[in-house]
Amino acid sequence: TLRDLYHSHSARAFRFHRAILVFDVLTLGFIVLTSFVPRTEVIEALDYLIGSLIALELLARIVASPARGREFLRLSTWTDLVVVGSF
Secondary structure, three states, X not given: OHHHXXXXXXXXXXXXXXXXXXXXXXXXXXXXXHOOOOOOHHHHHHHHHHHHHHHHHHHHHHHHOXXXXXXXXXXXXXXXXXXXXXX
16 A cells, blocks of 8 residues: 555655645644744644654655655755754
């Protein structure tokens, strides 16, 4: 199922990719907006939640990859690892 979501051209895969894109845009908005407000417990909890979701998506992408080792040659993989570490 993961391989189909990440690598097929079905309508379901398209919706999945769109959902990931929306999540990424919302995450960027969260980062920008929370950089201007004091840190609170709610913001900290959301940081951990978002970081966990990004880590899960990264793990799913690696599991779905036909060449898992090659995933670590991609800039997006290293970017996600840095983002997860920062959250």
